[in-house]
Amino acid sequence: MVGQKKQKDPVLRPQKNFSRHAYTSSLRQYRKLYRRSIKKPEEFWGEQAKLVSWSKPFSKVFSTPKKPFCKWFSGGKLNASFNCLDRHIPSRGEKTAIIWQGEKEDEVASISYRELLDRVCRLSSALHRYGVKKGDRVCIYLPMIPEIAISMLACARIGAAHTVVFAGFSSHALAKRIQDSGAKVLITADGFFRRGKLINLKAMADEALSQCPAINNVAVVRRAKNKIALKGGRDRWWHKEMAGNFPGYSKPVAMASEAPLFLLYTSGTTGTPKGVEHTTGGYLVYSTLTAKMIFDLKETDIFFCTADIGWITGHSYIVYGLLCNGATAVMYEGAPDAPDPGRLWRIVEKFKVSIFYTAPTVIRSLAKEGEQWPRRHELSSLRLLGTVGEPINPESWRWYFNNIGRGKCPIVDTWWQTETGGILISPLPGAVPLKPGSATVPFFGIEPEVLREDGTRAKIGEEGYLAIKKPWPGIARTIWKNPKRYIETYFSKFKGKYLTGDGAKMDEDGYYWITGRIDDVIKVSGHRIGTAEVESALVSYHGVAEAAVVPVPHPIKGEAIYAFVMLKKGTIGNDNLKVELAEHVKKEIGAIAKPEAIQFAEGLPKTRSGKIMRRVLKAIASGSADVGDVSTMADAGVVQALLEGRNK
Numbered sequence: 001m002v003g004q005k006k007q008k009d010p011v012l013r014p015q016k017n018f019s020r021h022a023y024t025s026s027l028r029q030y031r032k033l034y035r036r037s038i039k040k041p042e043e044f045w046g047e048q049a050k051l052v053s054w055s056k057p058f059s060k061v062f063s064t065p066k067k068p069f070c071k072w073f074s075g076g077k078l079n080a081s082f083n084c085l086d087r088h089i090p091s092r093g094e095k096t097a098i099i100w101q102g103e104k105e106d107e108v109a110s111i112s113y114r115e116l117l118d119r120v121c122r123l124s125s126a127l128h129r130y131g132v133k134k135g136d137r138v139c140i141y142l143p144m145i146p147e148i149a150i151s152m153l154a155c156a157r158i159g160a161a162h163t164v165v166f167a168g169f170s171s172h173a174l175a176k177r178i179q180d181s182g183a184k185v186l187i188t189a190d191g192f193f194r195r196g197k198l199i200n201l202k203a204m205a206d207e208a209l210s211q212c213p214a215i216n217n218v219a220v221v222r223r224a225k226n227k228i229a230l231k232g233g234r235d236r237w238w239h240k241e242m243a244g245n246f247p248g249y250s251k252p253v254a255m256a257s258e259a260p261l262f263l264l265y266t267s268g269t270t271g272t273p274k275g276v277e278h279t280t281g282g283y284l285v286y287s288t289l290t291a292k293m294i295f296d297l298k299e300t301d302i303f304f305c306t307a308d309i310g311w312i313t314g315h316s317y318i319v320y321g322l323l324c325n326g327a328t329a330v331m332y333e334g335a336p337d338a339p340d341p342g343r344l345w346r347i348v349e350k351f352k353v354s355i356f357y358t359a360p361t362v363i364r365s366l367a368k369e370g371e372q373w374p375r376r377h378e379l380s381s382l383r384l385l386g387t388v389g390e391p392i393n394p395e396s397w398r399w400y401f402n403n404i405g406r407g408k409c410p411i412v413d414t415w416w417q418t419e420t421g422g423i424l425i426s427p428l429p430g431a432v433p434l435k436p437g438s439a440t441v442p443f444f445g446i447e448p449e450v451l452r453e454d455g456t457r458a459k460i461g462e463e464g465y466l467a468i469k470k471p472w473p474g475i476a477r478t479i480w481k482n483p484k485r486y487i488e489t490y491f492s493k494f495k496g497k498y499l500t501g502d503g504a505k506m507d508e509d510g511y512y513w514i515t516g517r518i519d520d521v522i523k524v525s526g527h528r529i530g531t532a533e534v535e536s537a538l539v540s541y542h543g544v545a546e547a548a549v550v551p552v553p554h555p556i557k558g559e560a561i562y563a564f565v566m567l568k569k570g571t572i573g574n575d576n577l578k579v580e581l582a583e584h585v586k587k588e589i590g591a592i593a594k595p596e597a598i599q600f601a602e603g604l605p606k607t608r609s610g611k612i613m614r615r616v617l618k619a620i621a622s623g624s625a626d627v628g629d630v631s632t633m634a635d636a637g638v639v640q641a642l643l644e645g646r647n648k
């Protein structure tokens with residue numbers, strides 16, 4: 001497991017340019033407000049909800065008419081796009097909302113709140129022309145260009161739920177998500193660049209669309225200027241749509257607080273990704289408040305989050321939470337090491353970034369290249385650093401702290417998930433002392449619990465299941481078209497409590513130490529991949545009889561995918577087949593799901609009831625001869641064969 005924590009680390013209190021909100025400037029004040037948020041949640045959230053503008057005030061802060069489903073701010077109406085744009089115009093119309101840096105150094109754009117509103121209104125009108133109505137779904141398959149944020153906000157403006165599909169996903173994965181969400185419009189691009197290489201996105205979209213007859217309109221952004229085909233009657237150039245026939249201001253539609261804002265597909269423990277549904281009021285309040293307090297946002301901040309908007313981090317802390325606060329977000333199209341490992345630090349210097357938020361895998365990969373890269377750059381504009389996506393090992397934490405923050409910037413290690421909408425466990429900078437490797441303390445209104453198998457509370461220092469006792473405004477409301485899976489996945493193990501899927505322990509100071517996923521989800525470079533998804537991709541290849549996929553520790557990626565593959569009679573397992581299988585997984589899911597290693601196996605360790613013993617496979621894949629208790633195994637002989645295969 002990555003992120004093995006040393007609990008004896010000194011507590012750090014770095015201070016740089018901090019003037020926290022008066023009531024959270026110390027640990028004592030944090031604890032006081034935290035207690036109030038738990039004791040009087042309705043009062044607390046009722047007050048915090050004033051952070052966003054409501055076109056109709058809510059009448060009830062929180063209710064659970066049908067447990068575990070919950071409702072926040074019922075009776076209230078609001079529009080997320082209005083909150084992120086229109087309301088800033090009088091005071092911040094000319095302020096930069098998005099600074100965009102293309103992969104090529106000289107490609108930069110700066111978009112003010114006024115310009116962003118204008119573009120969002122134009123796209124809203126185009127979506128209206130395509131027949132998109134309140135309650136519909138629109139799929140967005142775009143690289144990291146401003147059009148991705150514009151598309152999301154235009155959907156929110158007219159009351160359509162967006163579903164963004166990460167541009168690194170394959171056409172097959174895109175088709176599955178379009179079909180499940182029932183989207184009728186797709187927004188995509190001709191292509192984009194990744195490490196200088198052209199990716200023909202439209203060709204992938206076309207392949208997906210051949211299986212998605214419900215999509216009757218496609219807007220195509222001209223980004224890479226590669227040659228593509230536009231299908232008559234269905235496909236239109238974005239820039240033409242935005243230029244012509246514009247009626248002016250597009251009125252934001254007042255949405256019920258519980259109306260869906262977006263679906264975001266994420267991996268679970270089955271082969272089918274789940275459409276996590278977030279609704280308007282609760283999500284917006286939660287992402288806005290956490291952005292404001294955890295990142296201590298100030299009017300002059302330049303916030304650079306390196307996540308792709310195709311993931312929840314980009315949704316909450318590049319688009320909604322940031323723009324709703326009227327902040328300036330930096331958006332970068334390319335890879336962190338393109339063309340060299342100094343790229344991110346050049347961006348920090350160039351735009352005088354004050355808050356930098358990234359994933360531990362990025363830190364590890366850049367740390368490996370040496371301190372000379374950050375040393376070449378003026379990073380004094382930074383005052384706060386953040387991490388997200390996987391546990392951070394104390395060594396990387398210190399590298400980040402010393403070489404990027406130069407010992408002066410606190411690091412907020414923020415723990416959360418696609419389903420939580422926003423950060424649940426994190427220090428409040430300047431107030432909560434830091435311990436390298438710990439996500440520290442719960443945010444206001446969040447009651448984490450570390451539980452044993454039987455649902456009782458674990459002792460201090462004892463590892464258990466991380467659960468959250470009560471709902472908070474940002475919690476996903478359901479899984480799209482599958483409320484049963486929502487209940488089963490999150491609320492059935494510990495009745496009524498939200499099961500996170502992570503392991504954790506709490507120390508004597510009440511700090512949480514996340515130990516990683518304890519379900520069948522793997523975190524590869526911070527990306528979430530279900531073992532079952534990779535297994536079903538592998539068995540869909542002719543010649544494969546069965547597959548079992550487990551995580552193995554990886555020095556840069558945190559975890560990597562190790563696949564055990566049983567072949568059908570007559571199929572020969574050789575290196576060529578390994579390459580073909582890896583390519584097949586890429587085609588089915590995307591490059592992020594490609595196995596790091598494939599081992600052909602004659603048999604898999606199974607219980608007498610036929611269940612694959614992953615614990616045993618994990619030990620074998622990690623190179624350990626100690627596979628633990630095998631008394632329940634149907635045929636203990638397979639272990640020896642697998643160990644021999646591993647050593648080969």
Ligand code: PRX
Binds near residue numbers: 392439501
């Ligand atoms: O295992 C935890 C890990 O990321 C998972 C959620 O993944 P995803 O839904 O893709 O969202 C990632 C971005 C919010 C969690 O179950 N994780 C996230 N943040 C941390 C973390 N693990 C340890 N420390 C963190 N700070």
